Amino acid sequence: MFGALDISASALVAQRTRLNVISANLANRNSLTDAAGNYAPFRRRVPILAPGDPTSGSGGGVHVKDVLLDQSPLQIKHEPNHPFADDKGLVYYPNVDLMIEMINAMEASRVYEANITAAEATESMMQASLHLLA
């Protein structure tokens, strides 16, 4: 039975990590430079989920295997007077779409809630088992 709680907890952690990635994407929607100040438009990060839970060593549950960069094309705007414009007068902006991030955030919280319900069901079953003693 405690394996079931591990599975639900791993899902909660994975969805929270996913929400962190989404928040980071939204925060950097307009970031054009990296930490050193060089021109490096922010690329959207994508969390990769996979079944299994390496931290508890079991095959059940889910974990964030990797956080990869989204390879879709960057947004291009024609701003010839921009300090970062190239010789054609184009500036590249991050490829973060507000709608996609918001919908992903909604899905992540829905899955988070479903796993809270599953953990509560586990708790109810364990309480009923403990009740045998009383």
Added chain:
Amino acid sequence: MILGMFDSGALPALTRLVQFTHVRHQVLTHNIANLSTPYFKSRQLDPRGFQASLASAIDRRRTTPNPIRGPLEIRDTRTFQFKPGGIDAKPQSANDNVLPHDQNNHDLERTMQRLAENTMVNNAALKMIRNQLGMLRLAIREQV
């Protein structure tokens, strides 16, 4: 421990039922954890298969000289292996041919329904076990 005390009547069937609901709970929780994992195929443990095994074991016990108080001999199937301490199960992949964009055949409503039913059956079986043990306690105490 004491032969025939915990191994007779309804207790073996109820114990097997609780073991089954525990195993099914693991499968359902794993499916819920992977609701948003792409390419994940959810797995199922059909309660009807378990019910058929349990029913045939109870029928078999009814034909023995000890129809109510004897032990329950339940046979292994392809999906379930009945050990003394629990049940080992091989869940099957659900065969849903319509897959959404992320190739994950999740069905949130059905899964939550199965979770709720499984929890209720588990708690009901544990209540019945508690009643049986209560009756034993009454008999031991020789008081009402």
